[in-house]
Amino acid sequence: MQPRVSSFEDVKDSMQARPASQPRASPRLFLKIFLPLVALGIGFSVFGMYVTRLQIGTPGAIFQSCIEEPVGLERWIRPPSDLMHSMSDEELLWRASWVPQIKRFPFKRTPKVAFMFLTRGPLPLSPLWERFFKGHEGRYSIYLHTHPSYKANFTSNSVFHRRQIPSEVSEWGQMSMCDAERRLLANALLDLSNERFILLSESCIPLSNFNITYQYLIRSRHSFVGVLDDPGPYGRGRYNANMIPEVSIDQWRKGSQWFEVNRKLAISIVKDTTYYPKFKKFCRPHCYVDEHYFPTMLTIESPHLLANRSITWVDWSRGGAHPATFGKFDITEAFLKRILGGQNCSYNNQASSLCFLFGRKFAPSSLEPLLQLAPTLLGFG
Ligand SMILES: *[C@@H]1O[C@H](CO)[C@@H](O)[C@H](O)[C@H]1NC(C)=O
Numbered sequence: 001m002q003p004r005v006s007s008f009e010d011v012k013d014s015m016q017a018r019p020a021s022q023p024r025a026s027p028r029l030f031l032k033i034f035l036p037l038v039a040l041g042i043g044f045s046v047f048g049m050y051v052t053r054l055q056i057g058t059p060g061a062i063f064q065s066c067i068e069e070p071v072g073l074e075r076w077i078r079p080p081s082d083l084m085h086s087m088s089d090e091e092l093l094w095r096a097s098w099v100p101q102i103k104r105f106p107f108k109r110t111p112k113v114a115f116m117f118l119t120r121g122p123l124p125l126s127p128l129w130e131r132f133f134k135g136h137e138g139r140y141s142i143y144l145h146t147h148p149s150y151k152a153n154f155t156s157n158s159v160f161h162r163r164q165i166p167s168e169v170s171e172w173g174q175m176s177m178c179d180a181e182r183r184l185l186a187n188a189l190l191d192l193s194n195e196r197f198i199l200l201s202e203s204c205i206p207l208s209n210f211n212i213t214y215q216y217l218i219r220s221r222h223s224f225v226g227v228l229d230d231p232g233p234y235g236r237g238r239y240n241a242n243m244i245p246e247v248s249i250d251q252w253r254k255g256s257q258w259f260e261v262n263r264k265l266a267i268s269i270v271k272d273t274t275y276y277p278k279f280k281k282f283c284r285p286h287c288y289v290d291e292h293y294f295p296t297m298l299t300i301e302s303p304h305l306l307a308n309r310s311i312t313w314v315d316w317s318r319g320g321a322h323p324a325t326f327g328k329f330d331i332t333e334a335f336l337k338r339i340l341g342g343q344n345c346s347y348n349n350q351a352s353s354l355c356f357l358f359g360r361k362f363a364p365s366s367l368e369p370l371l372q373l374a375p376t377l378l379g380f381g
């Protein structure tokens with residue numbers, strides 16, 4: 001007996017081996033194998049003519065067909081080659097919520113950290129980030145959400161080149177801000193390798209080198225979401241009793257917008273349809289939804305996975321509604337040493353002196369002194 005044709009590869013082999021096997025073919029075999037092949041061939045030619053006619057006037061389609069689609073597992077685990085897509089938010093969130101039910105990966109997966117930049121437009125501190133990422137390809141991915149009218153213009157040797165995602169207008173304190181954050185998470189979830197997801201702004205800087213940052217995040221048992229139960233007017237004072245039964249006042253939380261979450265929490269954020277409508281309807285200014293939605297929702301769903309502290313340093317000591325912004329003349333050795341040292345926090349249930357991996361808010365003018373001090377104080381560049 002000839003081996004049974006059982007897969008595409010086998011079909012290819014048997015076709016190559018045809019001259020040798022032909023003499024032995026019986027009429028029954030001919031009917032069983034050759035006729036279906038002829039039928040298939042005719043089918044393909046008709047389909048081919050149809051497709052060719054469709055392609056007249058759409059050169060893009062012809063170009064597309066030249067890119068080879070992998071037929072193995074690669075097809076399902078390869079991240080999107082182009083971050084631009086035409087999915088609506090509804091379609092994107094649905095796609096991003098897919099989760100494999102077998103937890104063990106049947107391939108070597110190097111977990112990556114997704115750096116999600118939520119900006120208005122340009123990234124003035126990008127030269128500092130370029131140095132931070134240099135040489136660590138394969139362990140990070142970058143996503144850029146800007147004002148939709150802004151077209152990022154990074155050269156092909158930049159880590160930010162073609163990392164912009166389809167974006168929409170987002171306003172501070174409004175649900176459109178949470179929508180942008182969910183959009184960033186959803187786009188980043190499309191890459192199966194992304195395991196940790198950090199939200200950053202154009203005024204953020206890295207405070208450690210890449211290896212320390214990577215290990216700190218990948219090895220952490222908790223996600224770094226600032227979570228606070230503030231009894232005052234800016235905390236529980238913003239709660240609206242219409243949120244019952246999804247959210248009760250003792251579940252109401254406040255926290256910094258600049259979160260860091262693992263893949264599990266990222267998925268629970270993109271798939272949420274329970275809390276989202278309540279926050280959209282009942283947390284409007286002066287309830288600033290981007291300070292409450294994720295901290296509250298995640299505390300209800302997965303309190304044990306939260307570190308309840310932010311990984312992004314910020315200085316509120318000057319008072320007022322906005323934290324301090326640092327410019328050229330603030331950036332000194334003493335200043336950076338003050339940010340980097342003298343801290344005490346809990347990491348994987350142990351005391352740690354490394355509490356912040358990122359800092360904000362840094363003005364564009366801080367770039368030059370930061371580039372100068374980074375090699376000695378931040379450990380890169
Ligand atoms: C895009 O980059 C090129 C080359 O770096 C520069 O000449 C041009 O002004 C940039 N355009 C915008 C809109 O930033």
Ligand SMILES: *[C@@H]1O[C@H](CO)[C@@H](O)[C@H](O)[C@H]1NC(C)=O
Binds near residue numbers: 211
């Ligand atoms: C960072 O980690 C990578 C992979 O573990 C290693 O190859 C590299 O030498 C490390 N770099 C530094 C500066 O420690």
Ligand SMILES: *[C@@H]1O[C@H](CO)[C@@H](O)[C@H](O)[C@H]1NC(C)=O
Binds near residue numbers: 222303304
């Ligand atoms: C964070 O707070 C929740 C309660 O809101 C608690 O269950 C959890 O253990 C806390 N996380 C840490 C690391 O202490």
Ligand SMILES: *[C@@H]1O[C@H](CO)[C@@H](O)[C@H](O)[C@H]1NC(C)=O
Binds near residue numbers: 343344
């Ligand atoms: C940090 O906190 C731990 C536990 O509360 C304490 O033992 C340690 O002395 C503190 N370290 C500093 C530098 O404050």
